[in-house]
Amino acid sequence: MCPAVGMAISCHIPGITLPLVGRAREGVLTQENMTEPVLTLSGISKSFPGVRALHDVALELYPGEVTALIGENGAGKSTLVKILTGIYRPDAGEIHVRGEPVSLPTAHAAFEKGITAIHQETVLFDELTVAENVFLGHAPRTRFKLIDWKKMRAEAQSLLDSMGAELRADTRLKELGIAKKHLVGLARALSVEADVVIMDEPTAALSQKEIEDLYVLVELLKEEGKAILFISHKFDEIYRVADRFTVFRDGEMVGKGMIKETAQDEIVRMMVGRSVDHIFPKVKAEIGEVVLSVEGLSHPTEFADISFALRRGEILGFYGLVGAGRTEVMQALFGITRPSGGSITIDGREIAPRSAADAVAAGIVYVPEERGKQGVVIGLPIFQNVSLPSLKRTSTSSVLQLAQEFALARTYTERLDLRAASLSQDVGTLSGGNQQKVVIAKWLATNPRVIILDEPTKGIDIGSKAAVHAFMSELVGQGLCVIMVSSELPEVMGMSDRVVVMREGRIAGVFDNKGLDPVTLVETAAGIRSQAA
Amino acid sequence: MTDAAETTHRHIPDRLDNPIKSAVLSWETLLVLVAVVIFILNSLASPYFLNAWSLSDLTFNFTEKAVIALAMALLITSGEIDLSVAAIIALASTLMGMAVQWGVPTPGLVAIGIGVGLACGAFNGALVTGLKLPSIVVTIGTMSLFRGISYAILGDRAYGGYPSDFSFVGQGYVWWVISFELVLFVFAAVLFWFALHRTNFGRQIFAIGNNAVAAQFSGVRVARIKFVLFCLTGLMSGIAAVMLTARLGSTRPSIAQGWELEVITMVVLGGVNILGGAGSITGVVLAALIMGLVTFGLGLLNVPGIVMSIFIGGLLITVIALPILYRMWRERRA
Amino acid sequence: MIRLLKQREVMLLAIIAIIVALVTTRSAGFGRPGNLTAIFNDTAVLMMLACGQLVVILTRSIDLSLASNLALTGMIAAMVNAAMPGIPVEVLILGCIVVGGLLGMFNGLLVWKLNIPPIVVTLGTLTIYRGTVFLVSGGTWVNAVEMSDRFKSFTRAEFLSLPMLSWIAILVIALFALMMLRTPLGRAFYATGINPTAATYAGIDVGKTKFIAFTLAGMVAGLAGYLWVSRYVIASVDVARGLELQVVAACVIGGVSIAGGIGTVGGAVLGALFLGVINNALPVIGVSPFWQMAISGAAIITAVIFNARGERRGGRIILKTAEAG
Structure with a gap:
């Protein structure tokens, strides 16, 4: 096997304790008395067409304690949150609040039972x-x-003040940034008489200082005796705030315990399972001449001074915190966002794509992060999704030729090992991973020069993940070049030849992935360290 | 979990469902049944119905609206709507009437009617795609604007005196009972059917209607196609204006009042999803026929037009509600 | 946004004032209080309906059946009055509100329980309700002679030199304003329109909220049914034909976003008043009243362009410098 595989596993472990190493434990107060759980879930199962989201899972939440729910994307955490907040109804299982069996048919019912949530997307x-x-x-x-x-205004203001949030109660929410919106969500949770507070990746878009403030608030909630479910896949913060943990993998509960009695690598093992060796089958490809070069690309509000070059056979990783402007840069390359300055050159020819159609014609394609909204056209069958950008080639003088469309779709979907009953199936009936394969197949069919993958494996199962990774290697082996935007450190470390780190709309560093320390990436992305250039 | 490593590729079939079975269970089949039932009821209810000339008269009831419905079907499939079509008829007809006063001959009149329609459609399209405005309010606005200009020009007067050869467009027969209007409609229907179901353009319309953002991200030029669709709808309204004006032989600003709603009803009844993404020209043609049959049949029974509108409105809601109720009933049992 | 909406109201008020002032320079009588109250009275029904439509549009719906609802309840009221003049007008009014509310509920039920798009539902009921007017009346008119005196005089009775019709409109507007600003239901309308998902999480039943909106709009239309028939002393199939779009126009001009969640009672009322002032001003300055429609069309388009500029939600601002600047 290639050296990158070993690399990928080991980087889980050093990545974990950073950047708060040394002070990770001091805030934790464990209460190992025999308090009754406020909320107990047992035997919860939930399936969607084609997907088993949760199977026979259990969870207990104790007053005044933080329970971390740990699991990879797609492990079933979000589904559980939706069940707890009355959005989904479980297919099987029981929910007890203070020992009483309850059902949560609506969001209002959950609210009345004292369960409140702060969500991933600030809803x-x-x-x-x-x-x-x-x-x-x-x-x-x-x-x-x-x-x-x-x-109302006065109470909201005093609540915000007590949280140390520098916010005015009569500001319109749309004038606030993401971090501030999170604080409003928290204030909302504090304002209701909730016993259970669910925090779903609350630090995803926050800066380091804001995260610190959040930890203080979590302490505040604990002191008030609230039971907190803290969902995260950042180990540093789990060790910082949590008392207990529960690990989900592929919709099943695979472990639980007290945080301070459990070593990190043990939790990591529960979380990833045995299949970790198969995730990053990176094969080194021959690096050739520069295909794409970007010089000083800027936008009035989203990004500035973006310059980089991409070579034949190369996978260029783009790492950074959520909201660092990576997606915005990619969408500028793809003709969706109009940059205000700078140049894009492909194969020595300068282009200014004004639409996605222009970018595709120039050989740049983009696999978006928002798969359901921007990637696949749900409602259309698989083969029509694949042929959509290639209709000119599959038709004769603009008249559809179904046989050619099917042939095109078959060639590329089978190459990607798509799991589907037929090519005429609505793409919406496929699982996330298979939808992603349809998006990639669609672009491969256009014979692109550069393929941009934005968080390509977010929310897809491990099997599809491996297929996507294997395929990236295959692509660069054939002389394509790939830009991979990813916030998953192991993925960036395992797949990239070079890594560009972005921070607040600018490039904070470019690193060769040779003996690269993941700590360097994390610290550069967070602004703790700047690249010595 | 590691089965992705398999190297043998599975074969994925093109399609699974039997095309005959899905055709039998389609919306169009239901519409054919409804049309047949109404046809039988009509012939039972009136002895004058089953007669070539009656049936020919029947077609005049819907061809003009149906001509617009063809284009509207494409527009609604793409997720937009145009409420100004009847107002476009009024404006086009008024300007044709004005031209008559200046002695413009028939070909010129036809060109003016179609040209005004196209211009109005382009205006709608520019507002919606250029300024990114919601089409429903824009066309409520242009609906007032276009008809308002007619009123401003005509007031309570009327234009008449159309040349005699002009009337052929609305009243003439091509052969025996086959009217020019009917031929025009059939021709347009075939053209639109082909465009929506057999060309890249049609495929892109479906893609836009299902998910405009994803379509744009797949390299479809969404704004351009929507603009073309607004122009087409305007153009067809212009053609309908020529047909209607020629048939009536006069123009009042209140011409074609309320047609926008009838056209949209036709389209929705034809199985086009009002939210975009699904629809068929066959369905719209059948819906036009049904509406023609209902109005004509009730007319034979001396039922006033206003009562017919209850049937049409009721039909619209029932036809949409029934499948939903059926699905809910089945889910409850399951 | 509150500033922008306020701006919209101030702007509309200013435009209305300017129009009144300009017209008054041409014809001194136009700006007299007596004439202004007459215009207000003229626009009373439109203002009330705009309030009802506002609530519906806020929840991302639309009700095109309001004018048909008005015609139907108005006809029923007139026929009941003609047949049984003994029934007090107050009872008739209550009856109208109930009938109108039921018609609104029918729309609301189809939207809530069957999830049919509001535009389709109300397009259907627009023709159904209008046709039913014919069915119940047999195509005949109810005219002034058949109506009781009290039925006709109720809306005309003056109090503090304003006719009862105006007072009822003021009361309805005030009640709507109170509901929108000070009751959880009013806020639920906004929440449903701004972000239905978040509203669900906040414990609001989105479908039911829409149902209530349609019911309220129907109740207003029902009340307006009596008021219209009493004021114009005629009930026929053609009463208030085309008014449904004027109501939508009033809302749009008043800054109500057709996409839901944005709009105020003040805006909707001023939008209606703007249309009323235009309608009354045209003949005074010697412009043919036939221009009315074209002008309101142009006003709608202008307003939509304005609305879109105000509504455009700012994207995420990533660059620190841009945020500061």
């Missing part, structure tokens, strides 16, 4: 004020049962 109301976002549904009322705006 709040852009057009309303902060105060209203905090109190929607349980606003203070006057004697006449009318909403008491004055009191």
Whole structure:
């Protein structure tokens, strides 16, 4: 096997304890008394057409304690959150709140049982004020049962102040950044009489300082005796805030315990299982001449001064925190966002794509992160999704030729080992991984020069993940070049030839993936270290 | 978990479902059944119905609206809508009437009617795709604007005096009972059927209607296609204006009042998803025929037009609600 | 956004004031309080309906059947009055609100329970309700002679030199404003329109909220049914034909976003008032009233362009410098 495989496994472990090494444990107060759990789940199962999201899982949450729910993307964490918040109903299993069996048929029922959640995507109301976002549904009322705006504003303000959030209660939510919106979500959780607070990847888009503030708030919630379910796949923060943990893998519960009694590598092993060797089958390809070069690409608000070159046979990783501007740069290369300056040159020819169609014609294709929204056209069958950008080639003078479309779709989907009953099946009935294969097949059929993959394995099962990775290696082996945007450190380390790190819309560093320390990447992305250039 | 490593590729069949079975269970089949039932009811209800000339008269009931419905079907399939079609007829007809006063001959009149339609469609399209405005409000606005210009020009007067050869477009027969309008409609229907179901253009319309963003990300020039569709809808409205004006022989600003709703009903009844992404020209043609049959049959029974509209409205809601109710009933049993 | 919406209201008010001022320079009588209250009275029904439509549009729906609802309830009220003049008008009004509400509920049920797009539902009921007017009346008119005196005079009775019709409109507008600003239901309409997913998470039943919106709009249309028939002393199939789009136009001009979640009672009312002032001003300045439609069309298009500029949600701003600047 190639050396990159060993690399990929080992980088889990040094990556874990950073960047908060040394002070990871000090805030943790474990209460090993025999308190009854506030919330108990047992035997919960949930399936969707073609996907088993959860199978016979159990979970307990204790008052005044933080339980970390750990698992890779697609392990079933989000489904569990949706069951707890009354969005999905489980196919089987029981939910007990304070020993009483309950059902949570609606979001309102969950709310009334004292369960509240802060979500991955800040699901709040852009057009309303902060105060209203905090109190929607349980606003203070006057004697006449009318909403008491004055009191609401005052209460929201004092709540925000007590959290140390520098926010004004009468600001419109849409004027706030993501981190601030998170704080509003937290304030909302604090404002209700909730016993259970679910925090679904609350630090995903936060800066280091904001994360520190968040930890203080978690302590506050604990002191108030709330049971907290903390979902994350960052080990440093799990060790920082959690008391207990539960690990999910592929929809099943594979382990639980007390954080301070369990070593990190043990949790890692539970999380990834045995299949870790098969994830990154990177084969080194011959690196050739420069295919794509980008010089000083800028945008008024999203990114500035982006310059890099991409060579034949190369996989260029783009690493950074969520919201660092990587997707925006890629969409500029793909003609979706219009840059304000700089140049894009492909095969020595300068291009200015004004639409995706232009970019495709120039040989640049983009596999988006938002697969369901931007990748596949749900509602159309698989073969039509594949042929969509290639219709000119599969038709004769603009008249459809189904036989040619099927042939084209077959060639590329079978090469990617697509699992589907037929090519006429609606692409929406496929699992995430197979949808991703359809998107890739669609682009391969256009004979591209550069293929951009934005978080290519986010939310897909391990089998499809391996297929996507294997295929990336195959592509560069055939002389294509690949840009891979990824926030998964092991993936970046395992697949890239070079890594560009972005931070706040600018390139913070470019690294050769030879003896590269993952710590360097994490610290560069977080702004703790700047590249000595 | 490691089965991805298998090297043998599985064969994926082109399609699984039996095309005959899916054709039998299709929306179009249901429409054919409805049409047959109404046809039988009509012939039972009135002795005057089963007669070549009656049946020919029947076609005049729907051809003009149906001509617009063809283009509207494409537009709604792409996820947009145009409420200004009837107002476009009014404006086109008014300007044709004006041209008559200046002595413009028939070919010129036809060109003006079609040209005005196309221009109005392009105006709608530019507002929707250029300024990225919601088509429903834009066309509520242009609906007032276009018809308003007609009113401003005509007030409570009317234009008439169309040349006699002009009337052929709306009243003439090509052969025996086959009217020019009917031939025009059949020709247009074949053309639109081909465009939607057999060309790249049609495929891209379906893609846009299902997910405009993903279509754009797949290299489809979404704005351009939507613009063309608005132009087409305007163009067909212009053609309908020529047909209607020629048939009536006069123009009032209230001409074709309320047609936009009838055209949309036709399209939705024809199985086009009002939210975009699905639809068929065959369905729209059948829906046009059904609406023609219902209005004509009720007319034979001396049922006033306003009561017919109850049938049409009821048909619209029932035809959409029934499959949903059936599905809910089946899910409840399962 | 609150600033922008306020701006919209101030702007509309200013435009209305400018129009009134300009027209008054041409014809001194136009700006007299008496004439202004007459315009207000003229626009009363449109303003009320705009409030009802506002609530529906806020929840990402649309109700095209309001004018047909008005015609149907108006006809029923007139026929009941003609047949049984003894029934007090107050009872008739309550009856109208109930009938209108039921018609609205029918729309709402189809949208809520069967998930049929609102535009399809109300396109259907638009023709059904209108046709039913013919069915119940047999195609005949109810005219002034058949209506009782109290039925006709109720809306005309003046109090503080404003007719009852205007007072009822003011009351309805005030109630809607109170509901939108100070009750959880009012806020639920906004929440449903801004972000239905988040609204669900916040414990709001999105479908039911839409149902309530349609019911409320129907109740207003029902009330307007009586008011219309009483004011114009005629009930026929053709009453208020085409008004449904004027109502939508009033909302759009008032800054209500057709995409839901944005809009105020003040905006909708001013939008209606703008149309009312235009309608009344045209004949005064010697422009043929036939220009009315074209002008309101142009106003709608202008307003939509304005709305879109205000609504455009700012993308994420990543660059620190840009955020500061």
